[in-house]
Amino acid sequence: MNNGVVIIGAGHGGVQAAASLREEGYEGRVTLIGDEAELPYHKPPLSKSFIKDSGAKPQILRAEAFYAAGSIDLLLGETVESLDPVGKQLKLVSGGSVSFDKVILATGSRPRVLPVEGGPLAGMLSLRSIADARAIRALAGEVEDIVILGGGFIGLEIAATLSAGGRRVTVVEAQQRLLARAVAPVVSAHVAARLAASGVRLLLNTVVNRIEGDDGHVSAVITSAGERIPAKMLIVGIGVVPNAELAAAAGIQTANGVRVDAQLRTSAPDILAIGDAASYRHWFTGADVRLESVQNATDHARLAARTITGHADTYSAVPWFWSDIGDMKLQMVGLTGGSDRQIVAGEPADNRFSVFHYSGPRLIGIESVNRPADHMLGRKMMGAGFSPDTQSVAGGSDALKAAFTDWQTRQPAPV
Incomplete structure (x- = not known):
């Protein structure tokens, strides 16, 4: 047990897992691998304060000194290419390898790709990383007509932010109401009314059939109703896909994410999964779920650390979420x-x-x-x-x- 714990993914869950291992008294080596070169940062502000303020900087999760003080090896800008649960080694895209005793998969999720005629073009963006937020912020400073595809939390947060900044924003949502999978109809109606009053145009029960471009840059979208909407920026927010491919390629069971038990162990006992990437039987509902929230990721991380340090707790956190829309x-x-x-x-x-x-x-x-x-x-x-x-x-x-x-x-x- 001298290779320690390797955490793959340096988002909220990964960083909390590293911190919690030390808080639980784990004395072995802890390695945190992140595919972004940035010091790990808070993601919720990206759709709000960050994109509206050209001078805004990332809000880091932990100061750099935290990792040094906790003897946490931080490998940034590195991507894991493959994972060997039997040989207990993972290979990096850069060519290196890392041995481990335990692995925590905190690989998160990625935006779902828009399957529509005409893409991809410059100006078509999604929001998941700080690089995405910087691209949205930069382009928003140059254009006025913006279409947001998807009436979920991220899309509506961005819509409210950019509309408040004077942009002409249209939200195109395939369902009959906003946030249809997340909230009650009375909340959907309330959000829609306030967004509309603030100047956001809402097209419900509508999809984008085609994207038009001009010199390789998006210029308009054509809806299922045949309307042509000018768009110098198209933000795609139609959901996410769990990053479970690394686990699947290693022979670990997956189903709408990486399957885990009540202690967050995968089908390979020395490998755990947490956060957006983890699919599990929820104690509260008895149904299989995969939850995308900071709370779920950080609570998972704390439990994963306890599992690794020999505790028998099972996951029993009450799920909670938040969103700031205008x-x-x-x-x-x-x-x-x-x-x-x-x-x-x-x-x-x-x-x-x-x-x-x-x-x-x-x-x-x-x-x-x-x-x-x-x-x-x-x-x-x-x-x-x-x-x-x-x-x-x-x-x-x-x-x-x-x-x-x-x-x-x-x-x-x-x-």
């Missing part, structure tokens, strides 16, 4: 796919409300718009297993807190 802070807790009843608390007209999702009597999720107290209380309630009744929800934050406190006092003391 003047709307969306915060979500839980997984609402099995919701059969919703209760709205607050007033959408005030741009402050929450939607409580139930499956039968069980609270399974809360979506909040500019109601952070509901979100934070919701995380505590769901973590404890408490489901408030309708009257408590309708009574507002004070009634919810009182109901939760009363419930806690009635729980049996731990043995």
Whole structure:
């Protein structure tokens, strides 16, 4: 056990895994490999503050001194070409090799490619890395007509940011509502109304059939309705694909990502997977999921470190997410796919409300718009297993807190 742990991927999950290994008392070698030359950085600001401020710099996850102080070998600008679970060695594209005792795959995901006639052309961009954000920021300073393909969180965050900067922004979404896979219809409608009021044009139930170019640069998109929309920049945000190819080529089981058990081990026991790339049976829903969030990546990372250091914990974190779209802070807790009843608390007209999702009597999720107290209380309630009744929800934050406190006092003391 002298080759230590190699972490492949230097995003939020990879960096947290390195930190957590040291926090858990792991004394072996820790190597963190990232395919970008940048010091690991926060990704959420890329779709907001970074692209609107020409002087903005990356917000690093940890200072460079952290890696030195923790004896973490940082290999940046390196890509892993192959992984040998039996020989316990990985090869780098640069020609080198690294031996390991354990591997944590924190390989993340990549933007889905647009399968449409006319591409690719200059000016067609996606956002996943700081290089992408720099390209969007630079081009946005030169053009006025921008089309964003995809009405998910990233696309809408960018749309709100660029529209506020004076650009003419059109969002083209194939579904009948925005954020259709993520939030309740009342939240979708609210987001759509506020974006439209801010100047963003929304085309729902619409797809792009063709892209037109001029001298190799995108100039317009042709929609399924036959409309030609000028576009000097086309941002594609139609979802992501898990980076599971490295694992699959090594004979590790994959299915919508790298399959892991409740302790994040893959089918090769000395190799773990975390974050966007990991697919697993979720403790809360009993369904197979692959979650794309900073929270999921960092909580996975902490558990992976505990698994490697000999603990028997299983994954039991309550999932939560957030998104800043214009003047709307969306915060979500839980997984609402099995919701059969919703209760709205607050007033959408005030741009402050929450939607409580139930499956039968069980609270399974809360979506909040500019109601952070509901979100934070919701995380505590769901973590404890408490489901408030309708009257408590309708009574507002004070009634919810009182109901939760009363419930806690009635729980049996731990043995």
